[in-house]
Amino acid sequence: MTDDGTGGDSGDVLGVSGFGSVGYPKLVPEALAAREDAATLDLTVISGGSVGPEVDEALVESGAMARRYPFIGHEVLRQAINAGTVAFHDRHVAAVADEVRFGGLPSPDWAVVEAVAVGADWLVPSPSVGSTPAFVAAADRLVVEVNAAQPRGLEGLHDLLVRETPPGRDPLRLAAVDDRIGSSRISFAPGKLASVVRTDRPDTTYTFREPTAVDRALADELAGFLDAELDRNPAFAEALNLQFGVGSVGNAVVSALDAVDLGDRDVAYFGEVLQDALLDALDEGTVTSASATSLALSAEGQDRLFADLDRYAEQVVLRPVDVSNDPALIDSFGVVAVNGAVEVDLTGQVNSTHIGTDVVGGVGGSGDFLRNALLSVVALPSTAAGGDVSRVVPRVAHVDHTEHDVDVVVTDQGVADLRGLSPRERLTAMLDVAHPDFRQGLRDYRERALERGGHTPGGFDLAAAWPSDGE
């Protein structure tokens, strides 16, 4: 992908807009995938998070993609990574902007950005911010796709900036979750803009399923826990700032909020993704403001947001992901973080990314929030695969969050408050959140582990004997 069309095995690095499958370029990746020499392009693709099929399916199927950071959302890409044909490393999404600028990841040769408007030295990104400001700043050249399917009024949601260079940069500081400290546009050096293409192709929208009995049980357990915590914890006496993941976890948290006595607390969302349940909570007034980096909305949710952008702009701010997920801001807001996971183990270690040795997604922002939140909750159904597999296991197949970083585990079966508990005590507390079908098996593991002794009883051979290891 060069101006003179030499392309070939140039191994260009593309910094691509998009996060949560919105706001990503469509025509440029499709054109790259359609090239006869696609298989020799050897591209490194870095995005904010998940992006659409034009990037993560077409470029993989054509053989153009050699490397991918920091997150995967599509089956075709996932298979290529697990087969070892695309090299992938999973990064905390908050760190990517710094990493492309300061040597942690390759610096982009090209920034390929979807926008709702562009000028000679500025652009307004479409509804996903992610790491786009950093990609534009770091890239040598810029290609902008202006998408007429995205309303121009999205500019009203944006609060954009590129962080200063360390050492000596000031910590970020927001007076409130919906405070603004940047600009509604991304600026760049005029010579950087290589080309502008136009499209009106819409983004993928999310499909949310109806809550199941398990989802409702999880929401109930979460509500019980939050109720007690709001009572006991002085930090939440006046306000509650929440982050939660997308999909059933987010829905469970919002359902839980309806069941909790919030008193006259100010409740805000300081998280990563604006989703339907959050839009509902904003409309109902349960949540008064929201900070995120992107959207994960159904078609109906997107229509609702786009139809009323001016009103939502008073409550909703979209930020670069190194701001939305910034450790200092998460700390400052005393965030209660509630994130899903693939599985958790009896000592409180969390696997967010792997089934056995295969990666199935990415750590995303879960580590940014769990590590820096005032209260870190992992919420997940107690089983997977229609009840055949326990998500509470002796030892997780992959550690994305350590025992030091997880305070509380909630499932449809109960709450394990791990704060202050030793690993031995956790072996018992975690049984409460396991599905009854698997409790005896986990008890047996615990007995065998305790016989061995040690501060963190266990051993690889004992873990290998567990049926749902995924091996």
Added chain:
Amino acid sequence: MTDDGTGGDSGDVLGVSGFGSVGYPKLVPEALAAREDAATLDLTVISGGSVGPEVDEALVESGAMARRYPFIGHEVLRQAINAGTVAFHDRHVAAVADEVRFGGLPSPDWAVVEAVAVGADWLVPSPSVGSTPAFVAAADRLVVEVNAAQPRGLEGLHDLLVRETPPGRDPLRLAAVDDRIGSSRISFAPGKLASVVRTDRPDTTYTFREPTAVDRALADELAGFLDAELDRNPAFAEALNLQFGVGSVGNAVVSALDAVDLGDRDVAYFGEVLQDALLDALDEGTVTSASATSLALSAEGQDRLFADLDRYAEQVVLRPVDVSNDPALIDSFGVVAVNGAVEVDLTGQVNSTHIGTDVVGGVGGSGDFLRNALLSVVALPSTAAGGDVSRVVPRVAHVDHTEHDVDVVVTDQGVADLRGLSPRERLTAMLDVAHPDFRQGLRDYRERALERGGHTPGGFDLAAAWPSDGE
């Protein structure tokens, strides 16, 4: 431990000053251990970090201690924890101040604090700050031991504060590593002071061993890496802010600095512990200022510091550990973090705390720095036990730092720059840092793992077959 002497199985929570075996109370824990009913006291002891034998040996041997957070430094305590007779959970030391205030750990009934001076509503802590300001703020009652063996002039080093309550607290902000934003004293409500005792018993001092050939080889590899990184990374063009662990790692970093072309860069230490090698570097002018929470000095080093406190107070600041290790400040200073470890594995996971199932120390501040540094380096000898055990293993026995949080591994054998590498690529890159005696075994593991496939090849059964699992 109550005023009326009822004591018994009250299960009191003690917040104890001390960090790195200095600045801890001596007479009070000794008195508690000497009580006839010691074994029924059921005490929970929370300190900043490691403390002296009067706490972590006497209270354990007498049976008075039931629980301990967040770090262990003494063999007697370690044995009790691994045997399960004292409950322990290992915490990131930066988080403890918040945890005792906001429900993460028990709130102290008593703060037991060593000081160099005390008034009706203030004290000046002795040379360890740790979480003492938070313990004093959170505790119901306060006991102060004034230690005449510690010079009064230590006050000149202190920059003390208790962070605001989230949500809505401002991120911490320092204009320079040696900037001051607090007070030299800890204030408290006058009614809180229950008693003052006096002692002149000195703290334990550190004994550093002479550098070995392995230490020198590690320093050489580190120097080569730093030299190249300073050349390539724009973030380090003008200044370099370092953090490094205590002992041989710290010595290796300081030796490496002597061998690196620093140009006219300003070099500062933004870390956790002031140690002899750092004092040397300050005296020689290689390092111009230092921020830490405590001392880990030899007798000679301590004499040197104490004899010249006014001069050192111009360059050295001692802070609460939630400031010295604050994520926002580590980010702001673009810290290069260099920490030791027990072992590392082929995908870059790091074990800082366990040998097999036994805990041997604590995560301390290593996670605060590795997670938030601009560049995260783990530096360790390639072998342990006189060369019999590889510290580079297929899979670590315990994950304290995930594959997402470690950029570079350095041993006496070489450098593995893991940035941007997929797990499969890491399996190869990590061979370079293994000792030649173990490379064939690790290669064999790699082959078996690759045959299985997946994004992160491996499996508990393969890990269990490795000889140095410690099981």
